[in-house]
Amino acid sequence: MTTVYLVEFESKNRTAGTITKHRVCTSEGFITPRFDTEPDVTYLPVIEQAADISIALASYGNVTGDTRVEVGVTTLNNALDRVLGTRPWNDMLETDILFGQKLNVYVVPENGSRDTDAHAIMSAKMEWHETNRKQLILRPRDRTLDFDKQVLKATYTGAGGLNGTADLKDKTKERCFGEVPNLIPTYLGVINGKHTFSVNGGNPIEGVLAVYDNMAALNEVPSNPGQTQYSQDKTTGIITLGAQNFGRITCAVRGDKTAGVWRRTVGGLIRWGAAASGAMTAGEIDGATFDTFEAAVPYTVGRYFEAGSTETWRSFFDELARSVRSCNWYIDSLGKLKVGIVLPASGTPKAEFRLGVNTPGVTPRNTSRAVPAKQTVIKFARNLAVASDTEIADQVKELLPDLLSFSKNEFREARTAEDTNIINLYNDLAEVFTRETLITYRADAEVEAAATQADVSQVLQLYDLPVYEAWPDLQLLDVVKVYDNLPGFESGKLVRIIGRSINHKAGRYSFIVRE
Amino acid sequence: MRVIICDRNRIETSTISAMGWTNSAPASNVKNLPLSVPARSLTSGTEIAPVTLEGVFRQPETLIYAGLFTTNFRQSDDVKLELFDDDLKTEVAFDSDWTAVVPPLQDWRSMRWGASNFFRGDLPEEDFALYPTNVHMKIPLGRYKAWRWSFKGSGYIASPDPDINGNDANYHQVGYAWFSDGMELEINPALGSSDDYTPQDVVSQVEGGGEFVEPGTGFRSININLDQLSADQANKLLDLIKRVDFSRPLVYLPDLDDLALLFRYAFVGQNRSALKKTWRALGVDTTALQLKEITR
Numbered sequence: 001m002t003t004v005y006l007v008e009f010e011s012k013n014r015t016a017g018t019i020t021k022h023r024v025c026t027s028e029g030f031i032t033p034r035f036d037t038e039p040d041v042t043y044l045p046v047i048e049q050a051a052d053i054s055i056a057l058a059s060y061g062n063v064t065g066d067t068r069v070e071v072g073v074t075t076l077n078n079a080l081d082r083v084l085g086t087r088p089w090n091d092m093l094e095t096d097i098l099f100g101q102k103l104n105v106y107v108v109p110e111n112g113s114r115d116t117d118a119h120a121i122m123s124a125k126m127e128w129h130e131t132n133r134k135q136l137i138l139r140p141r142d143r144t145l146d147f148d149k150q151v152l153k154a155t156y157t158g159a160g161g162l163n164g165t166a167d168l169k170d171k172t173k174e175r176c177f178g179e180v181p182n183l184i185p186t187y188l189g190v191i192n193g194k195h196t197f198s199v200n201g202g203n204p205i206e207g208v209l210a211v212y213d214n215m216a217a218l219n220e221v222p223s224n225p226g227q228t229q230y231s232q233d234k235t236t237g238i239i240t241l242g243a244q245n246f247g248r249i250t251c252a253v254r255g256d257k258t259a260g261v262w263r264r265t266v267g268g269l270i271r272w273g274a275a276a277s278g279a280m281t282a283g284e285i286d287g288a289t290f291d292t293f294e295a296a297v298p299y300t301v302g303r304y305f306e307a308g309s310t311e312t313w314r315s316f317f318d319e320l321a322r323s324v325r326s327c328n329w330y331i332d333s334l335g336k337l338k339v340g341i342v343l344p345a346s347g348t349p350k351a352e353f354r355l356g357v358n359t360p361g362v363t364p365r366n367t368s369r370a371v372p373a374k375q376t377v378i379k380f381a382r383n384l385a386v387a388s389d390t391e392i393a394d395q396v397k398e399l400l401p402d403l404l405s406f407s408k409n410e411f412r413e414a415r416t417a418e419d420t421n422i423i424n425l426y427n428d429l430a431e432v433f434t435r436e437t438l439i440t441y442r443a444d445a446e447v448e449a450a451a452t453q454a455d456v457s458q459v460l461q462l463y464d465l466p467v468y469e470a471w472p473d474l475q476l477l478d479v480v481k482v483y484d485n486l487p488g489f490e491s492g493k494l495v496r497i498i499g500r501s502i503n504h505k506a507g508r509y510s511f512i513v514r515e
Numbered sequence: 516m517r518v519i520i521c522d523r524n525r526i527e528t529s530t531i532s533a534m535g536w537t538n539s540a541p542a543s544n545v546k547n548l549p550l551s552v553p554a555r556s557l558t559s560g561t562e563i564a565p566v567t568l569e570g571v572f573r574q575p576e577t578l579i580y581a582g583l584f585t586t587n588f589r590q591s592d593d594v595k596l597e598l599f600d601d602d603l604k605t606e607v608a609f610d611s612d613w614t615a616v617v618p619p620l621q622d623w624r625s626m627r628w629g630a631s632n633f634f635r636g637d638l639p640e641e642d643f644a645l646y647p648t649n650v651h652m653k654i655p656l657g658r659y660k661a662w663r664w665s666f667k668g669s670g671y672i673a674s675p676d677p678d679i680n681g682n683d684a685n686y687h688q689v690g691y692a693w694f695s696d697g698m699e700l701e702i703n704p705a706l707g708s709s710d711d712y713t714p715q716d717v718v719s720q721v722e723g724g725g726e727f728v729e730p731g732t733g734f735r736s737i738n739i740n741l742d743q744l745s746a747d748q749a750n751k752l753l754d755l756i757k758r759v760d761f762s763r764p765l766v767y768l769p770d771l772d773d774l775a776l777l778f779r780y781a782f783v784g785q786n787r788s789a790l791k792k793t794w795r796a797l798g799v800d801t802t803a804l805q806l807k808e809i810t811r
Contacts, residue, residue: 002730027811029551033672040540042552045811109675356725468727
């Protein structure tokens, strides 16, 4: 039985804003059976090329959390074929737009059911389409690009009071997430006779842990602070200072607590941020993978966006993912947001591939072999307000060496012991692997350092695994077993899928796998 | 063999009644290709209450052939065609009465005792899905104004698993309907004419010599050599080719009286040949005609 590709895409009417769903398929044709939830629906058989995508998670050595997705095009026939009648798409293209609308690709066996037999290959939104005389070319766009929006949106009006002084007019309000050990708050001016600072743009916080004046800690009082005191309002993230004069004010903050939850983990912040950014709805976030991830990675992290920052949610998620070894956030073929760690392959394989049977064999990717590491250094507890000598109070310099050291350095470091086995094995050519993270506490950083060292001390090989059909059931991070003649594969080797590529027109499908 | 080539499907200008057919796959889908965009009825027909597909031509049309292509009728289902002289469908000009969808194709003497198709002589159940279920009906030459097809039986649902026979559908499905006159070719016994079937599976080779095959949809085709065309035939053929080019549909009928032959070899297709009318002798020309089945 042949396999039919279905593409369902939507268009939005320019004037009325109504969404129309269009259903097309490859030339075998498709009509939904009578027992489907949408029965007797026909698909127009005009697809010339169904899907051409390639997605790869960060592989070893690139523990960067960046997922690379390259999407090709879906080409529909727009010819004046007398079999079809008029050019099928011209009217629609005049009245509707396609940019930003949904495009989903499914594969289904001929005469199968759309409900039970169709597997999703790709769930995307569209870029601008291209037309030529005979074709309509739809261009899917990687959904992670939807997160290229600024994190900070609300602005100060500059009207005075909690709306900021005139120089803050139209500047975006700062936000603080997780726990940040040292940041520079936004100065709002003198309010009710006291110097006032804001740390979370007026949103509730978990609490301010310390306020420093030239790195000398001030005392907290519930209200009406005196000369060396401060008070805080947790529902608005506002710090009120008692001093008449002050040097350089910085603070340690446990940040954003909107909706009563202090979000402080990697998974928690990505999950919340995905919905808060507006780029995804709650239903598009795969709760189960986030729950598993948060149980495995409970570190406290912190990130402060100072007023006026133009950073995007996408770079924020990348930074969060980079705080954990081999961690990635990505959107799977069903359009759900997931986060996961690329572990070495283990467990029960979901499918088996054998040379000559369903694959022409694996090919090693030699370009990504990196140097093994003998030691890992995790940089954590980032100090966003590194102080120079003149900005540190004398009593700190003389009496508080740990605080002094913290104030002058951007990061604390957690370092694993040198691995003598690796040194001996690689003739001391192994490197020291260093990574900057958003982690806040030493205990978490040491756990992460140990786990990272376990990961970067083995240089796991990547392979290309071409296969003979789309294998829609296999998702990223699934484990499969491969039998081949290459070393290590003769009795079958478990590998983990970290990328896939589909070129339907050329009939080429392949996976990128890692040991 | 008396080969007939039909074009100018009169259903394109006919109005069709939508009653009894779904909204998402309405009766008007039989007026045009593709074959994979069919009309589906709401229920299946019985003798007392058959499912009907009926319509009125724009003007009285001369017909010799009616066909239904890519249907889901079972071999045991029956169809009936009535043609009328008037729009209101009161004056019956032709009534085919209930006829089987598939005519007897094989002599019972050539079959195994106890075979599933032994008594009716049609195709064994597992082979039925080999051919698109097309219904062909010969019409006595005449001018007709309105028409009505009636269907009874259960219909089948094609299964994605080729080893499972289709289940009862309880609806009827028709991809394309055809009413037309036709052009009879004077087939002189010309060597080299052929009925062809071409599989479209794609074979790819593996390292080590193995092969892997991706299934495709094969198509039937014909190559007819017409070695001695009279001037009249040549003119009619030129008109035909100019009308259809490569795009408009045609129906190829090997012999309108032999329903078994029609079931296996007749198809709706498109022309794929240029007309090369070679001058042989005064008043005698040669050309070849190549038609290819439309599978979608």
